[in-house]
Amino acid sequence: MTSNLINLFFVAIGVLAIFVYLLAVRSSNQHYKKWPSYRSLYWVMGVFSAEAALVGPIATQAHHNFAVHMVGHLLLGMLAPLLLVLSAPVTLILRSLSISKGRRLSKMLKSRFVKFVGDPFVASVLNIGGLWLLYTTELYSAMHHHVFLHLLIHFHVFLAGYLFTASMIYIDPISHRRSYLYRGIVLVIALSGHGILSKYIYGTPPVGVPSIQAEQGGMLMYYGGDAIDLVLIFIYWLQWYKGNRPRESQDLRESI
Amino acid sequence: MRTTKAPQEIDKQLNSRAILSGILFGVGLVTFIDEMVFHQLLHWHHFYDKSTTSLGLISDGFFHGLSWLTTVGGLFLVADLRRRNAWNWKRWLGSVLLGAGVFQFYDGTIQHKLMMLHQIRYNVVILPYDLIWNLTAIGMVVIGYYLVRKSKNSYKQMNLTGSNS
Numbered sequence: 001m002t003s004n005l006i007n008l009f010f011v012a013i014g015v016l017a018i019f020v021y022l023l024a025v026r027s028s029n030q031h032y033k034k035w036p037s038y039r040s041l042y043w044v045m046g047v048f049s050a051e052a053a054l055v056g057p058i059a060t061q062a063h064h065n066f067a068v069h070m071v072g073h074l075l076l077g078m079l080a081p082l083l084l085v086l087s088a089p090v091t092l093i094l095r096s097l098s099i100s101k102g103r104r105l106s107k108m109l110k111s112r113f114v115k116f117v118g119d120p121f122v123a124s125v126l127n128i129g130g131l132w133l134l135y136t137t138e139l140y141s142a143m144h145h146h147v148f149l150h151l152l153i154h155f156h157v158f159l160a161g162y163l164f165t166a167s168m169i170y171i172d173p174i175s176h177r178r179s180y181l182y183r184g185i186v187l188v189i190a191l192s193g194h195g196i197l198s199k200y201i202y203g204t205p206p207v208g209v210p211s212i213q214a215e216q217g218g219m220l221m222y223y224g225g226d227a228i229d230l231v232l233i234f235i236y237w238l239q240w241y242k243g244n245r246p247r248e249s250q251d252l253r254e255s256i
Numbered sequence: 257m258r259t260t261k262a263p264q265e266i267d268k269q270l271n272s273r274a275i276l277s278g279i280l281f282g283v284g285l286v287t288f289i290d291e292m293v294f295h296q297l298l299h300w301h302h303f304y305d306k307s308t309t310s311l312g313l314i315s316d317g318f319f320h321g322l323s324w325l326t327t328v329g330g331l332f333l334v335a336d337l338r339r340r341n342a343w344n345w346k347r348w349l350g351s352v353l354l355g356a357g358v359f360q361f362y363d364g365t366i367q368h369k370l371m372m373l374h375q376i377r378y379n380v381v382i383l384p385y386d387l388i389w390n391l392t393a394i395g396m397v398v399i400g401y402y403l404v405r406k407s408k409n410s411y412k413q414m415n416l417t418g419s420n421s
Contacts, residue, residue, distance in 0.1 A: 184325060191321030196313055199304045219303060226324065233324050237332040246340060 006147070010054040014047050021089065027096040035095075039087045046083030049075045050158060063144055066209045067216035074220070076154060077127075078228045081161035086235075090172035110175045118176060120183050123167040124190035127160040128197070135201055141208040164190065169235045180240050187236065191229055198222035270342040275404065277333030278351020282400075284327025286356040287319060290363070294376070301374045312371030319359070350403025357396030364389040 021043045025035045052058055053076035062069035090109070094102050108114065116122055134140055134153060143150050166172065168183055202218030205211050294301045304313075337343050364386065368375060376385040 184329075188318070188321045188325055191324070192314075192317040193321075195320045196317035199313055199317065202304045222303075230324055230328070233328050236325075237328050240329075241332045241336060244336065 006151070007055045007059075010051065014051045017047050018044055021087070021092065024092050024096040028092060032095055035092065039092075041087075042083045043087035043089065046080045046087060049083060050080035053080070054154065066206070066213035067220060070217040070220045070224070073157065074224045074228065077131075077157040077161040078225065080158065081165045082228060082232060084162060085165045085169065085171055088171050094173070106173075106175075115176045117163055118167050118174070120164075120167040120178055120186040120190075123160070123163040124186055124193070126156075127164040128190050128193040130156055130160055132193070132197055135197065135206045136204075138207050140206040144208075165232065168232060169239060180236075183236070187233070191225075194225050194229075195222055198225065270337065270340065271347075273333060274337055274342065274344055274347050275351045275354075277330050277337065278348045279330075279355035280326035280333065281330025282352040282355025282357075283319075283359045284323045284325075284330060285352065286360050286363075287323035288327060301376065304374070309371050312367060315367055315371055319363075344407055346403050347407035350400045350405075350407060353396040353400030354404065355400075357393045357398075357400055360396065361390060361393035364393055 022040065025040055028035050053062075053072035058068055058072045058075070062072045094105060097105060117126065134143070134157075139149075139153070143153050166174075167178075168187055170177065198218045198221035200218075201221065202215050205214030209217070290301070295303065334343075334348065337348075364376075368386070368389075375382055376389055
């Protein structure tokens with residue numbers, strides 16, 4: 001019974017998220033240049049990706065099978081955040097809010113708290129550190145016995161994934177920009193932490209996980225994580241490449 | 257932040273950017289080949305070998321994390337050098353070999369031997385494999401260094417004749 005209620009709750013959030021986004025697109029299109037449809041597509045795909053991890057066959061089987069759990073983790077904590085960040089939700093919301101509300105929101109985004117959790121290093125600790133905590137302690141097995149803990153952990157995985165992605169590539173306006181070098185160093189550390197954890201899981205299964213599942217899950221985490229991170233890395237460098245374009249009036253070799 | 261710099265200074269910066277680009281791509285390339293050929297195709301290497309020390313696991317993880325960032329970054333730097341008309345094949349290729357060779361040597365000596373990370377191949381006499389692995393690495397470093405040294409003159413010349421507008 002509770003699981004049905006939770007499923008309903010997740011589906012409702014997903015439907016609401018798509019509905020509100022499309023509503024905001026309509027409102028934005030009335031006042032500004034047409035909102036790119038690929039951004040809307042990213043949003044819808046991102047919501048579906050998160051939903052696929054939360055309800056349906058993957059979510060059901062994830063309770064018993066660690067490898068399936070890892071597929072869900074990749075969808076909820078990595079792919080969904082990436083797609084949602086690429087859909088530029090903050091830009092869209094700022095466009096469709098009234099001026100006073102928009103100011104309030106942008107003031108909030110400039111707050112010390114957002115600056116703190118939005119720092120690449122803090123976001124990485126929340127994201128990767130959280131995973132270490134989940135898979136190397138008894139938290140993972142406890143998660144399957146307590147509904148509330150289960151919800152909380154999934155919420156954290158998703159939110160931390162979003163924060164992490166948004167702190168590495170700048171799609172939405174951001175007031176606390178960090179240098180490419182700093183972001184790059186933190187990104188390497190975070191990717192290493194993810195890769196090391198997947199090999200650690202491969203060799204040391206979490207409590208209650210059979211070793212064959214841990215091996216499958218570890219390899220999925222390793223290679224699946226790589227595939228999604230590669231997109232993140234590509235966008236990171238593309239932004240550097242565009243931002244360092246020599247100005248046309250200048251010597252091409254100027255302004256390095 | 258865009259100030260006018262002396263041409264020599266720009267040349268120097270572009271020179272080091274070319275070398276950086278090559279080294280980054282070289283390190284990335286060699287880890288990629290390692291992953292593709294030895295892990296995936298030949299199945300010589302093991303994904304995780306129980307004798308690996310934790311330091312080996314960390315070192316391997318760090319270079320794995322680094323490799324994608326450097327591969328993609330090295331190529332974006334190539335694109336950047338090209339749009340600035342500062343491209344030099346010899347210098348770049350030399351730096352690629354330098355980066356690849358140094359990393360392969362590190363992998364073949366410190367990671368495989370000292371940190372007991374997975375071996376090159378299992379159930380065989382490992383010495384010839386180790387020797388070929390590390391001698392290839394040293395060969396790449398030597399050729400790479402030679403190419404970078406040799407590219408210096410041609411690079412200066414290119415800048416003199418091929419001035420950009």
